[in-house]
Amino acid sequence: MIDCSLQDKSTGDVLLKSVALTTTAWERMKGLLGSDQLDNNDGLIISPCNSVHTLFMKYSIDVIYLDKNGIVKKIVPQLKPWHFSFCLGGKTTLELASGMAEKINLRTGQQIQWNRTND
Numbered sequence: 001m002i003d004c005s006l007q008d009k010s011t012g013d014v015l016l017k018s019v020a021l022t023t024t025a026w027e028r029m030k031g032l033l034g035s036d037q038l039d040n041n042d043g044l045i046i047s048p049c050n051s052v053h054t055l056f057m058k059y060s061i062d063v064i065y066l067d068k069n070g071i072v073k074k075i076v077p078q079l080k081p082w083h084f085s086f087c088l089g090g091k092t093t094l095e096l097a098s099g100m101a102e103k104i105n106l107r108t109g110q111q112i113q114w115n116r117t118n119d
Helices: 025-030
Strands: 001-009 014-021 042-046 050-054 063-067 072-079 082-085 092-097 111-118
Touching: 014 111, 050 092
Parallel strands: 014 042
Antiparallel strands: 001 014, 001 111, 042 092, 050 082, 063 072, 063 092
């Protein structure tokens, strides 16, 4: 996985300093499965991805679907364990700790981008 920061593209404001970008099919399939509670300052970007499940997970997550240009198409707050979600037209999924989408003020129509952080 690649470490990135997440920004609002129009303002340049940093929304999260630590998001992981999946780089392999295995990382995309595994997602957050088997992980402990997601920290409020962390997230996972899965691309390509237009649907997620929380089977076998022990905690809820916020799921944000982005189109091919990084525009927020749909926000699913607090997706509970053992549930499914999808978004027609979604190309990328951002998974955050439950409640973080609201806390960092993500909204439908907002354009976000991620930038690789220095190692």
